[in-house]
Amino acid sequence: MAARVVIRIQAEAFNVAKETEALSSPHDDLGAVATFIGYCRSEGGRLAALELEHYPGMADEEIKRVVDQALQRWPLSAVSVIHRYGVMKPGDGIVFVGTASSHRAEAFAACEFLMDYLKTQAPFWKKEHRADGTIGDWVEAKADDDVAAARWKIGS
Amino acid sequence: MIIFVPAFAMWLKRMTEIKIAYFAWVRERVGVADELVTIPSSVVTIEDLARWLSARDEGYASAFENPKLVRAAIDRVHAKPHDMIGNAREIAFFPPMTGG
Numbered sequence: 001m002a003a004r005v006v007i008r009i010q011a012e013a014f015n016v017a018k019e020t021e022a023l024s025s026p027h028d029d030l031g032a033v034a035t036f037i038g039y040c041r042s043e044g045g046r047l048a049a050l051e052l053e054h055y056p057g058m059a060d061e062e063i064k065r066v067v068d069q070a071l072q073r074w075p076l077s078a079v080s081v082i083h084r085y086g087v088m089k090p091g092d093g094i095v096f097v098g099t100a101s102s103h104r105a106e107a108f109a110a111c112e113f114l115m116d117y118l119k120t121q122a123p124f125w126k127k128e129h130r131a132d133g134t135i136g137d138w139v140e141a142k143a144d145d146d147v148a149a150a151r152w153k154i155g156s
Numbered sequence: 157m158i159i160f161v162p163a164f165a166m167w168l169k170r171m172t173e174i175k176i177a178y179f180a181w182v183r184e185r186v187g188v189a190d191e192l193v194t195i196p197s198s199v200v201t202i203e204d205l206a207r208w209l210s211a212r213d214e215g216y217a218s219a220f221e222n223p224k225l226v227r228a229a230i231d232r233v234h235a236k237p238h239d240m241i242g243n244a245r246e247i248a249f250f251p252p253m254t255g256g
Contacts, residue, residue, distance in 0.1 A: 038256050052255065053179060053180055054255070055177070055179055055229070055232075055248060055250065057232050057246070058229055058232035058233075058248070061232055061233075062232075062233075062234075083255060083256075094255075094256070095255070095256050115256060118255060118256045119253070119254075119255065119256040120252075120253060121234065121253065122253060122255045122256070123179065123229070123248075123250060123253055123255070124253055124254065124255025124256070125179060125180035125250065125251060125253065125254050125255070126254045126255070127180070138180050138181045138251065138254070139254045140252075140254070141251070141252035141253065141254050
């Protein structure tokens with residue numbers, strides 16, 4: 001059975017209940033749905049917002065390549081990746097990743113793999129807007145993110 | 157033979173004119189989001205292109221001052237410094253990604 005794949009790059013907020021529901025469309029062998037939501041945070045009140053820039057032509061293609069790798073690796077009945085761009089306030093959801101499979105191990109693993117790879121491969125960049133109203137720095141990539149992606153042992 | 161020369165010259169020009177896009181702080185330092193550039197035939201790899209661009213002015217020089225911090229894509233696929241530009245139509249330069 002072909003997996004149901006949803007990839008969206010959008011400015012608008014996503015509805016977690018609706019997206020989770022879509023992943024859970026019933027079929028006889030659905031056993032597990034795992035979801036991850038990444039939120040904008042204030043870093044202890046320091047930030048008023050995060051502004052996400054993306055490479056429009058590449059972002060969806062790159063996410064599709066990462067999703068294809070997940071589909072080759074785990075038996076998934078559905079995958080959703082929704083990534084937002086624009087200005088996010090603390091508490092706003094930035095990214096939604098969901099996976100559906102017959103068993104929890106595959107759903108969890110694929111969900112984590114997708115997030116680790118999106119962090120290092122999907123062309124998005126975050127810029128800080130400080131609480132004092134000034135524009136801050138671009139967020140620097142973390143070495144930990146590369147380590148997290150590398151442990152899946154798939155080409156860079 | 158002479159009559160083929162202009163057509164050949166146009167073909168050559170088309171082959172070497174390339175769109176370059178910049179993102180995040182690379183874009184800010186360079187000063188434009190994208191541009192059409194005619195690159196010389198001596199520029200073969202991504203690394204060559206970054207070096208050639210840095211010689212243009214201070215903004216470019218500052219964007220590419222630490223080559224390890226600048227990633228690239230060829231026709232919207234991640235590329236390495238030694239990858240050949242070939243007949244690519246679009247090259248992008250950007251910092252390590254921080255999405256998710």
